Amino acid sequence: xxxHVKAIIAAAAQLAAVSxxxxxxxxxxxxxxxxxxxxxxxxxxxxxxxxxxxxxxFRRDHTTLVYAVQQTEAAIARGDNAEISAIGELxxxxxxxxxxxxxxxxxxxxxxxxxxxxxxxxxxxxxLRDLEADxxxxx
Numbered sequence: 001x002x003x004h005v006k007a008i009i010a011a012a013a014q015l016a017a018v019s020x021x022x023x024x025x026x027x028x029x030x031x032x033x034x035x036x037x038x039x040x041x042x043x044x045x046x047x048x049x050x051x052x053x054x055x056x057x058f059r060r061d062h063t064t065l066v067y068a069v070q071q072t073e074a075a076i077a078r079g080d081n082a083e084i085s086a087i088g089e090l091x092x093x094x095x096x097x098x099x100x101x102x103x104x105x106x107x108x109x110x111x112x113x114x115x116x117x118x119x120x121x122x123x124x125x126x127x128l129r130d131l132e133a134d135x136x137x138x139x
Contacts, residue, residue, distance in 0.1 A: 002045040003094045005057040011093040012038035015086075024059045037083075037090050039065050040072035044099055076115065084115045 003011075006020070013023040016031035023031050023038070035058065042054055043065065051062035058065065075083035091099060 003096070005042050005046065005054065008038050008042045008045070008090075008094060009057065012041075012090055015090060015093060024057075026059060033086070034090075036068040036072060037087055039068040040087070041090055041094070041096075041099070043069050079115050079118075081115065081119060084119065088116065 009023055010020045012034040013020040013031070016023060016034035018031050023035050039054075039058055039060075042057065043051075046054060051065050055062040055065040072083065072087070076087070087099060091097075
């Protein structure tokens with residue numbers, strides 16, 4: 001089941017350590033990265049809703065929402081691990097398994113999955129190095 005836009009905003013606000021009201025407040029720029037990520041997830045979950053209607057939830061113009069989605073897609077496509085991790089964290093907070101499909105991105109969802117897999121592979125490699133180091137010390 002898709003999370004409601006209000007739930008997406010609330011989850012992003014919690015991760016940004018601000019109130020949901022502060023996340024969408026025009027005068028408060030602090031959580032802008034989390035707001036952008038929330039806009040991206042909202043668009044992916046609710047791609048059948050037009051940008052103008054979706055942007056109202058964030059108290060923004062639809063062009064701001066379009067730009068936020070494009071910026072997030074570009075960060076994922078270039079393999080920005082910090083952005084990919086943050087998007088994954090937001091999806092996890094919402095109980096989503098990965099980024100929802102939606103009409104945006106197309107092949108870029110595969111890039112996101114590849115980046116996630118590469119990140120997990122690097123974590124496993126580090127665990128293996130740690131185990132090898134422990135084994136060498138014990139021997």
